[in-house]
Amino acid sequence: MTDDKTRVKDLSTELGVSTKDLLHTLRDLDIPAKSVMTTLTADEVSRVRERHQGQAAEAGVDRKVVQPGVIVRRRRRDGEEGEAPGRRRAEEREG
Numbered sequence: 001m002t003d004d005k006t007r008v009k010d011l012s013t014e015l016g017v018s019t020k021d022l023l024h025t026l027r028d029l030d031i032p033a034k035s036v037m038t039t040l041t042a043d044e045v046s047r048v049r050e051r052h053q054g055q056a057a058e059a060g061v062d063r064k065v066v067q068p069g070v071i072v073r074r075r076r077r078d079g080e081e082g083e084a085p086g087r088r089r090a091e092e093r094e095g
Helices: 008-015 019-028 042-059 085-094
Strands: none
Touching (some): 008 042
C-alpha cells in the first residue's frame, strides 16, 4: 500500500468519530466507500477533514463519550419517584 492512501477506519480514529458516521459522511460527499477497509486518496481525505472541521465548528464540539461497561438508566415516569419497580408490580398483582 502506498503512503498516499488512508483506510476509512484509520481516518475515523484520527478524527474521533465512529466508522458508521464517517461512512455516512463519505456517502454525502459522493465518495464510494463500502466498508471500513476501503482506502481513500489524499484528496478524498482532505475533503473529509474539511467537512468534519466544519461540522465540529457548527456543533460547538459537544461530544458525549460513552465508555464500555457504562449502564445508561431510563428516567422514571411521574409517580415512580420513590418506588422500586418490583414493589409496584407486586402491589398491582395483589390489588
